[in-house]
Amino acid sequence: MSTIINNLGILWSGFAMTLALVAVSSVAALVLGTILATFRVSPVPILRTASTTYVEVIRNIPSTVIFFFALFALPQVDLQLDFFAAAVTALSVYYAAFFCEAVRSGINAVAVGQLEAARAVGMTFGMSLRLIVLPQAWRSVIPPLINVFIALVKTSAIASAFGVAEMLNVMERLINTDATAVLPILFTTAVLYLAITLTAGLAAGRLERKVAVSR
DSSP: OHHHHHTHHHHHHHHHHHHHHHHHHHHHHHHHHHHHHHHHTOSOHHHHHHHHHHHHHHHTSOHHHHHHIIIIIGGGGTOOOOHHHHHHHHHHHHHHHHHHHHHHHHHHHSOHHHHHHHHHTTOOHHHHIIIIIHHHHHHHTHHHHHHHHHHHHHHGGGGGGGTOOSHHHHHHHHHHHOGGGHHHHHHHHHHHHHHHHHHHHHHHHHHHHHHHHHO
16 A cells, blocks of 8 residues: 555546546537537438448447547648647547437437427527527436446546556556555556546436436
8 A cells, every 4th residue: 555655646646637638528529429419410411421420430440549540640631739639639539429329319309399399480400409409408318428428438548558647557657666566556546437437427316316306
């Protein structure tokens, strides 16, 4: 345990980096995923085709390949990103496809009659989505959104292989420094990841109950 106590500052910095990486990536992926979901239900064929192609392609590519693309392919087209920005880009691009499908399932769950009523009072497709459909869709898909978030948290560990000083990267450095403390270091790292995922799960449960009551 002395290794853990003596390196609390380093562990905290790795935990904070993971939190920042996950927070920025989750927001970006959710925004992009919501836009893709609206495209997938759009009456414009080219938007439906483009978003469907994006989702099907990205979901069938390993996340590690997306990371390699962000780090090594983007510089070839003069887009230079630091390690953190590249990791955020990779996570956002990859998980936007999964957020898209979660949000789309919520959109499809909204009664068709509500859209018809919106059109009857003169609302455009975009207005009805923004004001009527999406608020209901998000409320109905809280559990799948949290599942995608938890998957994103776990995938964020890949960033350690690309130089981002998040928790897994810190864990590897500490093990290389003191190989006799492998078990405490692994246990502490697992607890820190659980702190993020379990907190998210509990918060989602409370939010879901609150939304159910408000209905």
